[in-house]
Amino acid sequence: MVFCKSPINSAIGLVNTFFCLAIFYVMLNAPFMAAIQVMVYAGAIMVLILFVIMLLNLGTDDRKRYTNGSVWSALASLLVLGNVIFFIKRGRVTGAEGDITAFVVESVGHTELIGTTLLTQFMLPFEIASIVLLVAIVGAVVLAKKEV
Amino acid sequence: MISVYHFMTVAAILFAMGTYGVLTRRNAIVIYMCIELMLNSVNLTFIALSSHLQSMDGQVFVVFIMAVAGAEAAVGLALMITFYRNRETIDVDDMNLLKL
Numbered sequence: 001m002v003f004c005k006s007p008i009n010s011a012i013g014l015v016n017t018f019f020c021l022a023i024f025y026v027m028l029n030a031p032f033m034a035a036i037q038v039m040v041y042a043g044a045i046m047v048l049i050l051f052v053i054m055l056l057n058l059g060t061d062d063r064k065r066y067t068n069g070s071v072w073s074a075l076a077s078l079l080v081l082g083n084v085i086f087f088i089k090r091g092r093v094t095g096a097e098g099d100i101t102a103f104v105v106e107s108v109g110h111t112e113l114i115g116t117t118l119l120t121q122f123m124l125p126f127e128i129a130s131i132v133l134l135v136a137i138v139g140a141v142v143l144a145k146k147e148v
Numbered sequence: 149m150i151s152v153y154h155f156m157t158v159a160a161i162l163f164a165m166g167t168y169g170v171l172t173r174r175n176a177i178v179i180y181m182c183i184e185l186m187l188n189s190v191n192l193t194f195i196a197l198s199s200h201l202q203s204m205d206g207q208v209f210v211v212f213i214m215a216v217a218g219a220e221a222a223v224g225l226a227l228m229i230t231f232y233r234n235r236e237t238i239d240v241d242d243m244n245l246l247k248l
Binding site: 001002007010011014017018021024025027028029030032033036037040041044045048049052053055056058070073074076077078080081084085088089093095096097098099100101113114117118121122125129132133135136137139140141143144 | 152153158162163164166167171177180184185188191195196198199200203204208210211215218220221225226228232238
């Protein structure tokens with residue numbers, strides 16, 4: 001999706017990526033996360049992006065598609081990739097293991113587990129997230145109004 | 149057997165592709181989509197580690213990341229519409245209003 005000429009093609013590729021990530025989440029015993037991924041990302045955000053692309057009537061870029069220095073950008077991203085892969089290959093994942101095994105997820109239900117954690121342990125961040133969303137809605141309405 | 153390292157490698161590759169797109173593309177919407185790709189790679193890392201460590205915390209963080217991404221989508225796309233209305237383009241090389 002990074003190399004597509006038309007923004008629409010990029011958006012379709014991104015939707016495919018989101019669906020594949022949802023499949024990964026199912027493989028990782030997180031079915032609720034897969035559902036949210038499909039609904040929020042592939043549903044809401046991508047509809048918003050496609051709507052803006054069609055509203056602004058963006059066609060295929062006929063000018064140069066890339067900024068200058070794409071070689072340096074490729075080097076930078078390869079550096080990031082090399083670093084992370086080096087740490088993944090050399091390191092070991094450790095940490096305090098919890099008690100939410102795959103069996104617990106299947107017997108209790110993933111949605112219930114998420115809800116319990118979200119509304120007890122992470123109550124304050126939850127409220128802050130709702131305030132962030134409210135501010136974003138107000139900001140979007142103010143920005144997109146006719147006379148700014 | 150697919151381990152947590154494989155998922156983290158996939159997430160690293162996705163993150164590097166997003167970085168390359170952000171650094172090289174000129175269309176602001178494509179840059180925004182690349183940022184979404186990077187956010188999603190971080191989400192994949194969070195969920196892989198939370199499933200590996202058998203804990204719920206990482207998945208709750210993913211919920212917050214999704215909320216912030218939704219807020220960012222609303223504000224960012226409204227900004228792009230405003231900029232397009234003023235300048236008739238969303239090419240990032242033409243965004244030089246603050247340049248002397």
